[in-house]
Amino acid sequence: MAVKPIRIFGDPVLRTPADPVRDFDKELRQLVKDLTDTMIDAPGAGLAAPQLGVGLRVFTYYVDDVLGHVVNPTLDLSDEQETDDEGCLSLPGLSFPTPRSVRAVARGFNQHGEPITLEGTHLLARCVQHETDHLDGIIFIDRMDAEQRKAAMKAIREAEWFGDGPPVVKQSPHPTFGKAI
Numbered sequence: 001m002a003v004k005p006i007r008i009f010g011d012p013v014l015r016t017p018a019d020p021v022r023d024f025d026k027e028l029r030q031l032v033k034d035l036t037d038t039m040i041d042a043p044g045a046g047l048a049a050p051q052l053g054v055g056l057r058v059f060t061y062y063v064d065d066v067l068g069h070v071v072n073p074t075l076d077l078s079d080e081q082e083t084d085d086e087g088c089l090s091l092p093g094l095s096f097p098t099p100r101s102v103r104a105v106a107r108g109f110n111q112h113g114e115p116i117t118l119e120g121t122h123l124l125a126r127c128v129q130h131e132t133d134h135l136d137g138i139i140f141i142d143r144m145d146a147e148q149r150k151a152a153m154k155a156i157r158e159a160e161w162f163g164d165g166p167p168v169v170k171q172s173p174h175p176t177f178g179k180a181i
Contacts, residue, residue, distance in 0.1 A: 002034040003041045004052045009091050009139065009156060010163070013050050017137040018057045021071050024113035028058070032069050032111045035060040040067075044089045046127040048134035051090050059131035063124045070118055073108040073132050077101035077125075086126060086140050092161055096152045098140050104128045 007013055021028060031054060039047035039060050048059040060069040080102045087095035104125035106118040120128060130140055141152045156162055 002030070002037045004034050004038050006038065006042065006047070006051050006089050007053055008161060009088075011053075011090075013053050013055065014090055014134070014139060015137045016050065016055060018048075018050055018055045018135045020057050021109075024071070024109070024111065028056075028071070029111050031056065031058060032060065032071075035069065036062075036067065039089075042089050045123065046131040047089060048131045050134050050137075057135045059135065061118075061124070061127050061131065063120070063127050066124075068118065069111060070106050070108040070116065070128075070131075071111060071113075073106045073128070073135070075129065075132055076105040076107075077129070078103035082122070084122075084126065086130065088130070088140055090134075090139070091141075091156060092159075094152070094155055094159060096141065096144065096148065096155075098143050100126045100129050100143070106132070 031049060034052060035047050035049060035058065038052065039062060045063050046059055046061040049056045057072045058069065059073070061067070078101045081099050082102050083097050083099045085095045086098040086100070102125060103121045104119070106128045108116060110116050118128060133140065141149050144152060
């Protein structure tokens with residue numbers, strides 16, 4: 001098992017857009033394994049490479065008992081939106097209502113460079129959007145309106161993990177989903 005520490009809010013890597021994967025090699029397969037093992041251990045519904053401090057466009061997901069990963073994703077999103085509570089392994093113990101598209105189609109590659117398409121609605125769509133946002137240097141609180149984001153920032157500043165030492169923590173389950181995204 002290759003469980004790695006998860007970077008938390010405040011770490012600059014979480015605000016830095018990730019680079020596309022160019023080499024589908026042994027190192028990429030190890031990164032996918034590390035992401036998968038860490039996500040399952042956390043437990044989470046998804047985990048993006050920047051959350052482990054790796055600036056590459058890769059994420060894993062585990063939703064409705066389906067485990068997978070996407071390399072270099074691009075998204076097609078439905079116009080229909082829904083707002084639901086969303087959490088993040090990089091903001092441990094916090095969740096906030098966040099608007100997302102109801103349906104998402106992610107196109108990318110698997111760890112061997114073979115093309116894949118992942119289609120999902122509701123929680124899977126939310127997870128795919130959340131993790132792709134991480135690859136773009138976006139955190140889910142950025143999707144909220146100004147008033148909600150201000151309240152979220154207050155909760156973050158009051159969180160016991162905020163501002164303490166290096167931005168890495170062991171995670172606990174998300175209170176709403178049972179898993180953080």
